[in-house]
Amino acid sequence: MRKIPPSTRRSGCPLNASVEMVGDRWSLLIVRDIMLGGASTYAEFLNGHERIATNILADRLRKLMKDGIIRAVPDPTDGRKRLYRLTGRGIDLAPVLTEMVLWAAGHEATGNRALTQQMRDKKKFLTGIRKRWQA
Amino acid sequence: MRKIPPSTRRSGCPLNASVEMVGDRWSLLIVRDIMLGGASTYAEFLNGHERIATNILADRLRKLMKDGIIRAVPDPTDGRKRLYRLTGRGIDLAPVLTEMVLWAAGHEATGNRALTQQMRDKKKFLTGIRKRWQA
DNA sequence: CAGGATCCGTTTCGATACTG
DNA sequence: CAGTATCGAAACGGATCCTG
Numbered sequence: 281m282r283k284i285p286p287s288t289r290r291s292g293c294p295l296n297a298s299v300e301m302v303g304d305r306w307s308l309l310i311v312r313d314i315m316l317g318g319a320s321t322y323a324e325f326l327n328g329h330e331r332i333a334t335n336i337l338a339d340r341l342r343k344l345m346k347d348g349i350i351r352a353v354p355d356p357t358d359g360r361k362r363l364y365r366l367t368g369r370g371i372d373l374a375p376v377l378t379e380m381v382l383w384a385a386g387h388e389a390t391g392n393r394a395l396t397q398q399m400r401d402k403k404k405f406l407t408g409i410r411k412r413w414q415a
Numbered sequence: 416m417r418k419i420p421p422s423t424r425r426s427g428c429p430l431n432a433s434v435e436m437v438g439d440r441w442s443l444l445i446v447r448d449i450m451l452g453g454a455s456t457y458a459e460f461l462n463g464h465e466r467i468a469t470n471i472l473a474d475r476l477r478k479l480m481k482d483g484i485i486r487a488v489p490d491p492t493d494g495r496k497r498l499y500r501l502t503g504r505g506i507d508l509a510p511v512l513t514e515m516v517l518w519a520a521g522h523e524a525t526g527n528r529a530l531t532q533q534m535r536d537k538k539k540f541l542t543g544i545r546k547r548w549q550a
Numbered sequence: 551c552a553g554g555a556t557c558c559g560t561t562t563c564g565a566t567a568c569t570g
Numbered sequence: 571c572a573g574t575a576t577c578g579a580a581a582c583g584g585a586t587c588c589t590g
Contacts, residue, residue: 298515384429
């Protein structure tokens, strides 16, 4: 085995925290739907991807809020609705999403060509995301 | 809601593909153990992180091989052993891991300071990873 | 009607024991 | 050492019901 600098050994690697987010089939897809799809209501998430069950959706929204990744605000134009918005921490997930998309795209040549093309200019893409969803 | 360029809408987003391959609690941790920890045998994975069950480990190794992220080669110095190595595709997961670590580190101030410090110079860090694990 | 809770059958996970 | 078998626990999914 090759030599590994000791500082890169596994101890206390903060990956575990993010694996809890990514290590779930739905959480990241919900974040994506907000960040890229502009979804923000319960109904939009439900119709968004391939049929998430209502109880699972409610559960993930709760967990994402508990983790400070999204927050719910009352819709100013329609009191009955709540809008789920990304927090700063949620917006900061953009690079992770980007790299996952680029990874899959780079090896499959399938999927949304325009989106991956945009993402390839990472700096510009991320700046755009931040500007769109800030505060 | 703000205007979203149509090309960024969700249709055919390759995120699904990556979520299917690494969207579970263990797969990415195994990749990490190879990439950062230099682990390469079944036993090393078992002792590596917080106690993965043997059947789960076997299952994830099988799936990671099926997905072309790792491959098993016979240990040249010990015929009984198999060494699990990253494929090119597996090495390409480094940016995803990096962003996940940076995200968690940026919001928790905990964990391996030296590692995240190294990762912050992304280009250099990724080049190092590639050089170490190539072919 | 939007957002969510509850019930229930099915699938997946994971700890332990065991095997080639 | 590198896995498989077993079996209970947890997560999932669908349908339905509840609440403001």
